Amino acid sequence: MKTVEPSPRPTPDDAGPESTDPTRLRLVVASALLGTTIEWYDFFLYATAASLVFNKLFFPDSSSYVGTMLSLATFAVGFVVRPIGGVVFGHIGDKIGRKRTLAVTMLLMGTATALMAVLPTAAQVGVAAPILLLVLRVVQGFALGGEWAGAVLMSVEHGPRGRTGLFGSIPQIGLALGLGLGTAVFATLQTVFDTADFLAYGWRIAFGVSVILVIVGFVVRLVVDDTPSFRAAERTVATVRAPIAALFADRHLRRQTFFGLLSRWAEGAAFNTWGVFAITYATGTLAMDNVSVLWSVTIATAVMAVVIPFSGLMADRISPKWIFISGVAAYGVAVYPVFALFSTGDIVWFTIGLVIVFGLVHGWFYGAQGTLYALVYPTEVRYTGISFIYNFAGVYASGLTPLILTALIHSGSGKPWGAAGYLVATAVISVVGSAFLTPARPDEALTWVDDDVLLARPHAGESVTAGVGVPRS
Template identity: 55%
Template sequence: MTTTDTTPDEARTDPPDQARTVLIASLIGTTIEWYDFFLFATAASLVFPALFFPAGNETVGTLLSFATFAVGFVARPIGGILFGHLGDRVGRRATLVATMALAGAATALIGVLPSYASIGIWAPILLVVLRVLGGIALGGEWAGAVLMAVEYAPPGRRGLWGSSPQIGLGLGLALGTGAFALLGAAMDNQDFLAWGWRLAFLVSIVLVAIGLVVRLRVFETPAFRRLQEGAEISRVPVLDVVRDAASRRNLGLGLLARWAEGAAFNTWGVFVLTYAVTTVKMPKTEVLVAVTVAALVSAAVVPVAGRLADRFGRRAVFAGGCVVFGLTVYPAFLGLGTGSLPIVVAVLVLLLGLVYGVQSGAEATLFAELFPTRTRYTGMSLVFQGSGIYASGLTPLILTSLLAAAGGSPWLACGFLALTAVISTVATLMLRPVDEL
């Protein structure tokens, strides 16, 4: 069943040029925020185990680094609740300015953080603190960026416009991995580990300044302004989400529906870096280039998926992506195991670029439509960020552990990923967006 885009709370009140400004601001902002976030993900795979944790067992160092990566996903629901509350009560625009400033500060400080050899145990402690701050910022960022686009979207194009912030995810990943690939190619490994990687984090200061200038030019969304005019602002949005039966049902199902998407991205965009370098023994730069290419393909596929979601329905497109993900995980690991760069690039373009791009392009509007306007920021933040703990943050840890338990064989890891696809597909088809009620 195709969703309708003609609900009263989405009526247009602003001129088209403002809508386009909002669309651009949403894309630029999320690109910068995801760049910051994926810098940490890439560094957690390639740099942090050697610099911020005690020397010793390589697997233990990698697990500790991925645990730090996972901490950010635990912090994201906190940011979702905090900034969701502000976004549903104060407005989308002001909240997005705050999240970008916080994320930029945390990323820049990681770029100057001393190593374990310099300050001992304080290195991983401070790394975790900065990771938590970045996680809180991104926890509030995603839903607000999506709503700025969705709540300005013209009739019949909400899926396409809602996909625009998701393009920033692919671009941010490409910039993050691309920056590391460029730095790794421009200097030897010793210089890269000593100081080169820090440059990518420090560049975030400039990018965030640009993003803030753009975001300060946009107005509040028409939907939220109508809430203010009608004095319909929720006093405690998170409680209203839990109290409302329809919202509560969609929250529970939404948490399960996103599992496969989160697992897919963090398998092909994060875990694959460690797997290809340490297990398959591929050169680091080659793997980074492969991920960068796939991320750019994903950014191109996302708006196509958004348009398909307008035509065939968000649930159908998103569920279709989950099904294909589950069917292709084992062949993908076989391809990665060859260590052949053309094959690895093809695998990642297919799985991260095409399949994940379809999931990502449909999900933003799907989750936005699960909740009424007055609790939409909080509700979709809880879905996306709450599921991020197990669907995203724990995935590299789980896959690393399953590979170790299976003696390097991918069977257990593939079984786990296929299971997430089944769960997500069933949950997605059970969702009932409020626009369909």
Template identity: 65%
Template sequence: MATILTASGSTVLADETDDQRRKRLRTVVAASLLGTTIEWYDFFLYATAASLVFNTVFFPDQSSFVGTLLSFATFAVGFVVRPIGGVVFGHIGDRIGRKRTLAITMVLMGAATALMGVLPTAASVGVLAPILLLALRIVQGFALGGEWAGAVLLAVEHSPRRRRGLFGSIPQIGLALGLALGTGVFAFLQVALDDDAFLTYGWRIAFLVSIVLVAIGFVVRLKVDETPAFTEVAELSQKSSAPIRDVVLPPNTRNTVLGLLARWGEGSAFNTWGVFAIAYATKELDLAKVPVLVAVTIASVVMALLLPVSGLLTDRYGPQRIYLIGITAYGVAVYPVFALFGTENLLWFTVGLVIVFGVVHALFYGAQGTLFASLYPTRVRYTGLSVVYQFSGIYASGLTPLILTALIGAAGGSPWLAAGYLVLTAVISVVATSLIRERDLHLTIGDRPNRPHRADSTAVDSTGSENIG
């Protein structure tokens, strides 16, 4: 079942017909997109609830400010646990394969989210309520720790050579759709129900819907084949005995450090515009909840539509260049966007969010998966990708709403100190991304780096296998 290179530049199995290849790629796209949409719906549904519900339902005895901080603190815990899940599932993914690992993460994630929908409130069981919420958030974070890297590799390692960037953007589309679905469901429920009904049972509906979504996603993922890249490594007995060791030690040390820093700007950006902006708009700007959720949903949909464009640009110009341009644009846009927010006008808030989240974020987020996947050889790629994405998630993603809330509080409600922090994260990411050397990017199915990426080149390694990007 070795992989071979076709004249069109596609990765195929040795005994695979054209029809079988097309069917395999359609299944891969469905499994990657549907799976990540569901996983991120579950994860960011919690983020939306943390902004709008949990400070009241689980921390009712605190002031609004303190309750929001505590709610975001439980949100951040999920990011702290994600690296543990990343190491565990990364090891499993590099040892037994991508497909089975992703099935496990989906079941864990769905179960934790559904159980949140039936949790008792603080009014019913007191302090036990936030403790149970925290425990389920830990399970969520652990499961998601192995999800993103596996979904990216499922797409990238199955993809045609000249569409590596496009396929690498597919799991990112799932994130945007998951966020849009979560905020959209919350907006609908708040319109359909009065405030008392929403706080009593309405918010629970959004969490219980996860049961149906996970069942569908699980079935689709069981139909997908293992990636040709992993299959080749397994057949050649090249699997690493200790992937985490190989990721942190030379020759991978440099790429790991630079990857961790390169992601800082992206992580802070997403959780600013997709999570923190909801609380900021409803509490500091005094905008109505439903229109704010609609604005985030619109920006998320725009991002989902533009992510494939980023993928195509990645195929044309290379992932490093596109990621660098996008992160730079984000740093430049921070202050103007907060100025638009400061008008306290819903239209300008939406315009700013669509620009910085829907357009700018799509540019570099679409290239991210392909870029970070190329930092490591196939034999440790699942672990390496998980380490970069999940460990950076602690400081780049999970702590961002807390940091911004604290900085705005310290500045007496002014957002400019918080905006300065976001610009700093962008600068760090720009520098780190610039320092990644193209000669160190792993573009072949084997364990050695290849020559710099060229959109019109198709290299073949010594086994006759195609580059895997």
């Protein structure tokens, strides 16, 4: 396959407008942070409800174990659909831009979540209730398939020189805030309402809040310009007809995609263990108080939100790849000790364990992940590429994890050690996969605002050959 002959990089003497305009950067930060917070709030609010509400209201005739498994299965469906959304929105995002694609994903996600707030239960409409729940979960998964990649690219591709890692970490903070907000809202509602009222209507308030959040986030996203890298690619690179096909037609991109899928395994498994499964395990197997467990998760996500931007700063100083690898390795080491803390059944030790492995360790490697994957692909297939890695890996790494862990602990008579062994294995796989990734340097892969302005004024003798690919380090 032919490769791009990039336009000459501007020299200091050619300097155009600086890329650090405060107003522009504030809008980028607000769009990335608010948008991903809302999307993840919507998506993982379902996860919390699956553990505490949906198993009772939508699968009430099943045993506790079977009802929980069925409820978590509908949670997993969202991850199964995400690859389809990733391919569709990745194609659109690489063709028409990041900005408009993200507006569509937010509207879809917000609509599905708002409809869950008024969804009838099995007691009201019978078997139609879980079917409707499943349909809305499919819409959520489809929308989120295009959200994460677009948000990361809006941030990374807008980031100033030398701050690519920091800006790439901003959408990642939204994941911590979204999950933390969801668990905090559920904990508050369970405190305000008694059990009967909470199950009758209290839980619906958490989903209804999404309407307000989506309106605010949608407006913010509309005022942000598309990224300099995308605008430059539109002018200097012939459009790739089918970005998803390009990932597999080019040997280098095919290799990057394969190792990217492996590298994602630990992160997906870890997040859904500590942010989703831990709630079910603590409140079910360990019989811990629902509200206390939710506040523990909220505290851990607050710590994560602080660690993530620090991880981004360190990614700029070291490299996103090695920050990610070091964090995944630390996660593998911490799994058994943390489950030992969980097994005490004490909320204090449970919270300490969660803060260590979820707040500190997960925040460390998750902060670097978005920038790492963005630098793996050239601009013209970047949206599709990182969507493919994140969402296809999400099927086995994320969506199935609560089911796998629940089954392993059930077969182990309530003991967590088999589940812990599975998680350690995911860490080993991801360290190996990450080691073989070869991301480009930011100055090779990205275009900044001043470069973008100069590229709008063609240089004499400049020529660009259509195709995909950029020089690699």
